[in-house]
Amino acid sequence: MDAHTREIIRVDRLATGGKGESMEAGKINKNVVDHCTASEYVPELLPQGVRKDLKPLNVLQPEGPSFKVQDNLLEWQNWRFRVSFNPREGAVLHDVRYGDRSVMYRLSFSEMTVPYSDARYPLVRKQAFDFGDGGAGTCANNLALGCDCLGVIKYFDAIVTDPEGKPEPAPNVICLHEQDEGIAWKHTNWRTGRAVVTRNRVLVVQFIITLANYEYIFAYKLDTMGGITVETRATGIVSVVSIDAGKTSDYGTVVSSGALAQNHQHIFAIHLDPAIDGHNNTVVIEDSLPVPMNKDTNPRGNYYEVKKTPVTTSSWHDADITKNRVVKIINPSKTNRISQRPIGYKFTPMPTQLLLADPESLQAQRALFAQHHIWVTKHKDGELYAAGRYTLQSTREHGGVADMVARKDDVENGDPVIWSIFGLTHNPRVEDWPVMPVEIHELKIRPCDFFEENPGIDLPSKRNETSVLVNNGGGQECCGTNGTNGVNGHTNGTNGHINHLG
Template identity: 45%
Template structure:
């Protein structure tokens, strides 16, 4: 994760934290507290990491695993009989929390009964601020208290996905778009038809979303198809649109954040290419990361590929973010496409009051004077 700041005044023009990368998520992991960081029936796991001298270091309660209710997963009411069937969404959450100087990041893998895997990031903590003279305003920040400036900044994360789907290493990145059908008397006489089209990405590179075309990307298994519809099985990448890095191309911010200008990158797997920003970013003027690897234009169709998914926040601070910031939430999800012949969550017993044991609260009757 790169966090470039927009304050143009020296020395703040150099401010670009790599909150995940330089700092080290493991070394910053919190000791999670029972009933506070996680709720319900919880299992805790220690983390074993290397300290600054390479020695093993145990981080107590670095990961918590728990379930949580996330509303309805599916419901249908038979309109003839008025009988309803429904299943509540239960999520299995594997969570860790890191403190990086001023910010806290709550990082969670989330799995549900329908086979979806999500990666959720919550950003909270306190703003990184600079002094500003009374009565002065600048176009790149918000004054959040007397003589206190919170500069605009971005949080741009890169999620590395090295897929082995259904035991298969050789996969393709596929772009899917929906488009209107041409107005033809035979196939679209009333002009309302539209189609969905998939096309494999053939060479490594950086690619972007397009909401007007409903453009999404999938990791597709070329060798396996759904037995009913004959379509290839895949995982669809649900990633929110984000504003790419705003720093100019000749700036050190741009050169060091070697992943922050496209929503999706795809490369051929290479053993030593593990970090989107390159092997070393701390104090470097530039890196050799995914932007440069993808420029090789390797063939990536039906190959051992790595998909890099970028997402993040454009943080224009509010007065309400000071002193402690309410959590901003962003999430990437991987959704099954054509793996099953039915919704896998229909095998779960319907939810009922007997199991949920909700409590009815009756408002007190109004008293007449």
């Protein structure tokens, strides 16, 4: 359609064939959906109803939450930061501090592209940029109590712009809550049997977007041991096209009679603007490498080398599991008193598959960011978008990370920005229909010689008084009496057979 005259110019008919068949649409089949079957996900429409044997699991916080909120300032377990919300990126964390020390200047979800792999026209054009095209903030859900998270919840409202450019209130677009995250650390002294166990807890800052068929759940999780996890969850309904009855296809999976879910990728970009005890930071690529046996330095062959390479110029890097590649962000002018190494934070770039489309293809040209796991650029105000500011109907990525890196800025001992790229190659399964179970990715940013001991060493190891034994509700001791861990030879002690380190 000509958008100005609203005149229909051409009708592109979709091919509905299978393996080995023409890329062109064949004879028009007026009964194209006759072989399709109904697929429901709304509970009251499910023919089998919902399962009945799941008992309630409640999160009770009788004394309220452990966080404090004042406007957009959040404080919790030594963490202190601000949260904001904008139409493009959704929720953003600012000025993240632990105690009185800065960790992160700005942390955000920057972009995501979803290129599809169906080679037939016009499906070759299927490629979403959820942040640049749709706007993560604009598409954010209005979250509801007792639905999207459990426990004591704080919601934040925001203002977005409507299509006329007018301000529009967006209620409950961010939720904040605490979550039990399993065991934080534990040790049982095998000589005395004394077990000390603590629980990790995370503060979750979450927002959820619905972009047409898909849902994405984005969360920043700050933990009680100085770590920050950036989490993405993909769910919703996979995108499908019609396929003739009985046929299969190389372009995807038949997930329901007549419905072909095409193969595609979801490639995310996280924007990390660190401030490790100030802005004077350096990015270091750390590899662990084998060392050949050598009579002077490695006489028995067990030694391996940890090689640290500072990133001096803006550049891209790729994950490498064969080298245990770690990205460290250090402050070269601050030394950890204990290790005598620079203080820092680190993360392991996720070794997920990068963009598969041919480098010359339109898909690849539009998403240069999706072709490497790590981009290191120099901070420049306003540079927040991995695929550039304007992605809608783009023909090439402009002003994205590839252009930023091409400036060859000096990034050592300056103000670097790191872009972490990861995602999933999603070749659908029948189980992804009619609505897809969450696919989770986590970027784990952890302190590395930032503290002088385990920052969670002072977590209480108190017995949880509400935990009960199955069936009788009795209170057998699991980790000691009076709220402390004690010697216990039964459930939590050692079994007396420890003869080896291990």
